[in-house]
């Protein structure tokens with residue numbers, strides 16, 4: 001539905017030039033919940049603004065339903081945006097805010113009234129239709145902003161960190177709510193966030209960005225299981241990294257060795273998630289190491305056991321009490337550490353760069 005082709009954006013001139021996006025290319029399918037995820041400054045807002053038409057690309061194209069929309073002004077694009085600060089009209093009622101886009105298009109009341117009522121039902125705010133928007137809670141304002149953006153039935157809804165002003169509990173509720181809205185309307189959402197958990201919770205697919213480049217595009221499960229490089233592995237979930245050396249299908253870490261057929265000879269970076277680190281175990285088809293417990297952090301249902309390997313490498317193991325029969329770990333304790341081969345990933349050491 002939307003094809004982004006070699007899109008670049010530079011700001012400034014001469015020596016002061018900042019390249020906010022470097023030839024970014026990908027496609028979004030109709031009805032997808034697609035997320036742009038990355039740290040501050042990675043270019044996600046720049047990309048969203050290019051899609052909305054608030055700024056124009058330095059090069060590349062944006063093709064929506066087969067048509068290049070790059071030359072189109074924002075109000076002609078079948079795209080709407082929900083901003084972080086909601087940008088509601090404070091002295092209008094909820095109903096007037098939601099009706100605004102259709103009023104501006106000069107649609108008849110007989111069309112506007114039922115459309116507004118349907119949107120208010122969708123966001124569960126029918127009972128507040130006549131309330132002024134300044135008299136609403138943050139979560140309610142967010143729902144009005146969504147209803148207002150959806151009423152004109154855009155082809156794509158762009159959402160720029162729309163939940164970041166809400167407290168944690170409300171934010172979690174709105175994540176579920178947004179996902180429901182997207183499913184029920186069948187619309188295409190492009191959502192911007194720097195919060196990996198939020199992205200994993202809601203998205204069909206995620207584009208992980210860093211330094212103005214897309215590092216990987218995949219489903220949440222695939223990003224977690226098979227990160228393309230060290231940046232993605234470090235940004236999505238928690239990761240342990242080990243340095244090793246591959247030769248003839250064997251990977252050596254310190255004095256331990258494991259068969260990993262297909263590993264290219266030479267230095268390698270291995271990644272393993274904390275929940276796949278087995279403590280007090282020596283397993284077949286695993287890297288069997290020894291370490292020293294440096295710290296135990298209680299997290300409620302789980303604990304994190306921090307370890308140091310003989311060469312100083314730090315590792316974290318996530319330990320579920322229920323699976324370990326209440327075994328506890330003492331700081332300073334020497335312990336065997338098994339990393340099963342099926343949980344080890346050889347990853348590119350770094351990220352996509354110019």
Ligand code: ATP
Nearest residue numbers: 011012018020039040041042043044045046047194
């Ligand atoms: P955040 O999460 O902090 O909003 P972001 O990922 O959305 O970050 P962008 O706002 O897209 O990042 O910015 C990408 C880069 O482009 C940054 O280095 C930023 O400083 C630069 N940039 C953005 N807008 C402009 C501008 N109008 N003029 C100059 N540089 C800009």
